[in-house]
Amino acid sequence: MQLTRSQPPILEVEGLRKSFGDTEVLRGIDLEVDREELVFIIGPSGSGKSTLLRCCNRLEDATSGSIKFDGTDISAPSVDINELRQQMGMVFQSFNLYPHLTALGNVTLALHRAVGQTKDESEERGRAALERVGLSEKEDAYPNELSGGQQQRVAIARALALEPRILLMDEPTSALDPELVGSVLKVIRELEESGMTMLIVSHEMQFAREAADRVIFLDQGEVLESGAPDQIFSSPEHERTRAFLKRILAQP
Numbered sequence: 001m002q003l004t005r006s007q008p009p010i011l012e013v014e015g016l017r018k019s020f021g022d023t024e025v026l027r028g029i030d031l032e033v034d035r036e037e038l039v040f041i042i043g044p045s046g047s048g049k050s051t052l053l054r055c056c057n058r059l060e061d062a063t064s065g066s067i068k069f070d071g072t073d074i075s076a077p078s079v080d081i082n083e084l085r086q087q088m089g090m091v092f093q094s095f096n097l098y099p100h101l102t103a104l105g106n107v108t109l110a111l112h113r114a115v116g117q118t119k120d121e122s123e124e125r126g127r128a129a130l131e132r133v134g135l136s137e138k139e140d141a142y143p144n145e146l147s148g149g150q151q152q153r154v155a156i157a158r159a160l161a162l163e164p165r166i167l168l169m170d171e172p173t174s175a176l177d178p179e180l181v182g183s184v185l186k187v188i189r190e191l192e193e194s195g196m197t198m199l200i201v202s203h204e205m206q207f208a209r210e211a212a213d214r215v216i217f218l219d220q221g222e223v224l225e226s227g228a229p230d231q232i233f234s235s236p237e238h239e240r241t242r243a244f245l246k247r248i249l250a251q252p
Helices: 049-056 081-087 103-115 119-132 148-161 178-193 205-211 229-234 239-249
Strands: 011-020 023-033 038-042 064-069 088-091 166-170 197-201 214-219 222-227
Touching: 011 049, 023 049, 023 222, 038 049, 038 205, 049 064, 049 166, 049 197, 081 088, 081 103, 088 148, 103 119, 103 148, 119 148, 119 178, 148 166, 148 178, 178 197, 178 205, 205 229, 205 239, 214 229, 214 239, 222 229, 222 239
Parallel strands: 038 197, 038 214, 088 166, 166 197
Antiparallel strands: 011 023, 011 064, 214 222
């Protein structure tokens, strides 16, 4: 649900490079995400997609280049990393739920520890987050009592409870059985309709085509193409984009 730009992008990445030892994983990435925009990053495995997201909220530090969140360089000494990660929510492909905590307990833990809310305050916000992902009736359930799709929705609720300004999602459906994917995509669609800004790494090509405002094709650590979904999927300009889409769309 991208709006006409009247403000600078909420996320600006310029010349981003990241190396692990002698291996350069990101090779001069430039990208922007506008407020209330839903951007999908697609590309082959090993192309640097997850590393890019992890650099955006400083789970990894870039080798060079800059990342600005709401106009502030996130590598500046004055930036509080914990506050940054509250404002840039992260959802991983593995749910990372605490098995000894209920769904509500998993959602409220960060509200206690990072935000310092009281039990009543955190539970009120936690319940509201679970309601947003359609799991109000599961607040007392433990992770082993939930399906994979429900666990991922709890993970999304955990990020939402911190009231982030952007959500970064790294393959949020890749660990799910096919019949459970739809429930997570439904939540993403509803978040988009509510105006949530999202940057999502995914192999859900049909969903990206239907829901995204923009699609970015990343290969071998470089952005090769960026554009509207119809342009990327119907008439990609780069040969490697065409080859990737032909291969992945041919899979059952």
